[in-house]
Amino acid sequence: MRISTGDRLKQIMKERNLKQVDILKLAAKHSQEGVKISKTDLSQYVNGKTEPRQDKLYILSEALNVSEAWLMGYDTDKERIPNDKRENKDDQIKTLAAHHEGDEWTEEELDELEKFKEYLRSRREK
Template sequence: MGDKETCAKRIKEALQLRDMTQADLCRTTGIPKSAMSQYCNGGLVPRQDRTYLIATALNVSEAWLMGYNVSMERETAPASLEEDGRVGEFVGLFGQLTAEQQALIIAQIKGILSAQ
């Protein structure tokens, strides 16, 4: 395996560091329990979109999560947006919508911002 850790091992390590369970991670990301179990057991490696969701929820870098020998620390948006998990929750929920529903949400956000 060389210098690279497995994604499964990194997910487990981050869960322990963040004092979270797989169920907590599923709730935060919107990823089904069956898929998360496969990721944690090494049966599957998450796709890029799900890697992002998991890394965001665990507050770790995607590259670290994928097993690369890089810093675990995540370069993020301003802390106030991520402190309570709203960004991760939003991304998880947004990812579950259809393309049409996503377009509607984006239009709503733009409308709210333009009214300010």
């Protein structure tokens, strides 16, 4: 059973004695061009009102050094796969196209597939 990102954020805040402002500071260091996590965003995630988009989930997971799948609430290892160990996005697209006979995938679908692949890898490593 999957728990919410908000519950995972509360868990990590408790474990590391962090406040929302601490997470915002960490996330600011990992923000990407045009993508930031605001106080409102984080408050809504923590309180379970909304779930972060993929780009914001990535920033949070990078800032907290946890896997995206774990942060999303999946029953997987918390440990983050370093960026240099992750597959290149172009390689992912080629691999998916080869395995799905040229089906067209949206960026969102590719992101979801990548999350699922990470989840499966983490379960295999247990």
